[in-house]
């Protein structure tokens with residue numbers, strides 16, 4: 001459910017014609033719907049209303065300050081994976097006690113920064129990291145609250161690049177070694193064990209991997225409780241999928257019911273780190289057709305957005321819908337939708353039946369709110385796109401388009417050259 005819809009043949013975001021935004025902002029730009037963001041966070045939280053819980057939006061899916069603020073305003077915390085995301089979370093007004101810190105490679109500086117901010121907890125991913133956190137906490141006379149990220153070895157049945165909970169993954173500590181690691185943590189002077197964490201992957205479209213993971217984690221939580229560990233928090237990560245094409249992921253209520261049923265007796269506060277499911281369908285990427293061209297074996301539609309703006313198709317072969325902002329023209333053609341970047345992997349869609357676009361037409365790439373702008377780059381020295389938030393009738397620029405000056409910020413040509 002989202003607030004992008006056609007009125008007659010014209011695409012609107014809430015009460016604003018997308019064409020109007022394009023005229024104001026130029027192309028390409030990311031466009032987010034405020035009502036959709038609010039609806040998603042409110043419904044996610046509502047689904048867990050009957051149990052103690054904290055929803056920490058995974059900032060890496062969309063870290064725009066205004067987007068983070070919408071979630072913070074709606075009671076959410078933030079899941080961070082870097083010192084940069086901690087900085088953003090604080091700028092967006094997130095209370096430190098609602099910040100959890102994940103990631104396999106936290107540096108000493110980042111650990112120090114997070115301790116100084118007094119975040120809720122670190123999700124620890126290795127023995128050495130545990131020792132490092134203990135040492136940094138000791139040096140600043142603090143106690144670090146931690147959960148260990150446990151790798152339950154279940155197959156999330158998603159793209160290999162976004163599967164994180166299998167034995168061969170770099171993430172977390174294998175569940176077989178978890179008890180040993182917890183005992184070790186308990187012996188460290190500057191560590192306070194507060195919970196258990198796991199995150200098995202992204203874009204999951206079935207409940208069964210979540211259920212299988214929880215079944216394994218439950219045993220660990222119970223074993224820890226028997227040994228007297230205070231496992232106040234059970235962090236189940238993110239990963240719930242969305243509809244890009246014709247997937248039918250579980251809805252919030254189905255997911256919540258399965259999780260609540262499997263954890264009710266544990267006496268824990270549940271933490272969630274949803275990313276994609278909160279923002280994915282709350283955003284689109286709007287671009288303009290520059291040229292069309294008929295190759296010998298393929299048709300091409302060349303747009304002013306490319307893989308530097310939206311990396312997912314090139315990176316994972318991901319599917320995104322390609323729709324017309326003005327759909328009054330009914331002919332279609334089968335084509336590749338490609339960007340201006342000098343790489344053959346620069347495409348937004350391949351062999352797709354799409355409207356018969358002409359130069360100048362506006363195009364929306366759908367379901368682009370998650371891992372869209374956050375993965376964008378300046379490759380080919382292209383200034384990054386603007387980000388616009390629509391709220392009712394209002395068009396709000398939440399990140400201006402980058403300028404040529406932005407492109408060279410921080411660079412110098414040494415005097416001696």
Ligand SMILES: *Cc1c(COP(=O)(O)O)cnc(C)c1O
Nearest residue numbers: 058102202238239273274275276
């Ligand atoms: C990426 C990530 C998430 C969010 O994943 P989604 O699939 O976007 O919900 C949550 N937790 C951790 C540790 C992650 O790395």
